[in-house]
Amino acid sequence: MDENFLINASNISLEIEQRQILNNISLQVAKEQIVTLIGPNGAGKTSLVKIVLGLVQPSSGTITLRKGLSVGYMPQRLHIDPSMPVSVDRFLKLAVNANRSEIGGVLKEVGASALLNSQLHSLSGGELQRVLLARALIQAPQLLVLDEPVQGVDVNGQAELYRLIENIRTRHKCGILLVSHDLHLVMSATDEVICLNQHVCCHGHPEQVSNDPAYLELFGKKDAETLAVYTHHHNHSHDLGGDIVEKREK
Amino acid sequence: MADFIIRALLAGLMVAIIAGPLGCFVVWRRMSYFGDTLAHSALFGIALGLILDISLQLSVIVACMLLAVALVMMENRRGLSTDTILGILAHTSLALGLVMISFTDNQINLMAYLFGDLLTVSWNDLIWIGASVCIVLGVLFANWNRLLTITLHQELAQVEGLNVTRLRLLLMLLIALIVAVSMKVVGVLLITSLLIIPPACARAFSKTPESMSVMASIVGCIAVCGGLAASWFWDTPTGPSIVVMTSLLFIFSRVAVSGEKG
Secondary structure, X not given: OOOOEEEXXXXXXXXXXXXXXXXXXXXXXXOOOEEEEEOOOOOOHHHHHHHHHOOOOOOEEEEEEOOOOOEEEEOOOOOOOOOOOOEHHHHHHOOOOOOOOHHHHHHHHOOOHHHOOOEHHHOOHHHHHHHHHHHHHHOOOOEEEEEOOOOOOOHHHHHHHHHHHHHHHHHHOOEEEEEEOOOOOOHHHOOEEEEEEXXXXXXXXXXXXXXXXXXXXXXXXXXXXHHHHXXXXXXXEEOOOOOEEEOOOO | OOHHHHHHHHHHHHHHHHHHHHHHHXXXXXXXXXXXXXXXXXXHHHHXXXXXXXXXXXXXXXXXXXXXXXXXXXXXXXXXXXXXXHHHHHHXXXXXXXXXXXXXXXXXXXXXXXXXXXXXXXXXXXXXXXXXXXXXXXXXXXXXXXXXXXXXXXXXXXXXXXXXXXXXXXXXXXXXXXXXXXXXXXXXXXXXXXHHHHHHHHHOOOOOHHHHHHHHHHHHHHHHHHHHHHHHHHOOOHHHHHHHHHHHHHHHHHHHHHHHHO
16 A cells, blocks of 8 residues: 555445445545545535545445544535524634634635634635635644535636645645546646546546546536536636735746 | 512523523524423423322433433434424323323322423422533533534534534433423423523624523523513413513514614
């Protein structure tokens, strides 16, 4: 086994009430590697993530974690009852192991400093995702697990969030397990793609996967093409305050 | 002033104080039906106490806590929704309690259990209530942040290393204990209102979980004082008067909010 591994899942199967959810799945995430799980709805992506996190026990298979691995988890969605008043600041301080002095830092890193005193239930989809990402970063994670991190975010915001995730990988030198339902946006940021539909349809480098017959069949050729068309970029973007941020050329 | 009214006031205030923060969790976690179910099972506890000839206070607490444990265990099963399970347990225990009481020779005043009998609170009752309130307040205080964390996102809390099942059970047991001892105050049918209406009043005026809890406690205390006063001056039933007071305060709070928004 690669000694840089953070997590190693082998031959994972999950059956719930005689229904096969996952069939013989193996995956590895190494240091500073971004592994993306893609697949249609109901493919078992979230189930697999929950097994990796230890929230669900697999019917068979083994999960090995690197010794003393710290995990940051960004759940798919945060359903807070609007009856619960809680500020972003408080939400982050509630994180187990939260270090009060770090909160400003992680919020700044995800570009959400302005939200510190906002109420959680007043945030937009994109803002909430950034706050959830900040909460995951508080754990000083060696492994970040992000379940559909761009859900409810508009297309420009999605690209920006993925750029942010890529930067986080470089800065924190952590491995990232990412769940997404489309490939094109995560392409550039991903080292390894696993295309899931109860079993592993195909896996490998993103370009390789996007041409794989199994991938094309799963998403439909037409769909795959239209998705790939979206490659244009804006020359500026907006931060959360609405101000224009010039893009720096690399 | 008469001795009994002081005892009633003390019992009512103690319950109102603890119902504030505990009621907030009931509201945040949408557990009001759970409170109802517990209250219904309290009557089963009364029947059990009468038949076994043990302290009614104790048998009610035991019945409520057993129900809470049963619920936590059943919640993890698939097939039936929590809603349905709660409905089954609530009405089974209520009906079973009524049937069992009919077999005993005791001529108990059922109305007192259904709607509360605050004016007959004894010093002994007061000790039970006081001890329970102290325990719940202490446990709540010690686990406050952890309980908030599991309320915000259960799985996130679990990944961060909290024992979610244990904390959930703990919260349910605390609610069970308070429902059991506050039966004297407002009765089986109205207990949930004392848990959910004060937090509902407080919501619009609070920005933190703590301020909402404290405000809910204050609202509850005002309602207890108002309800007792109404009962004293106009001879209205005490428990329902307290609940009517909370409802009035709720209406005032809504009016105040819409006035603010202009």
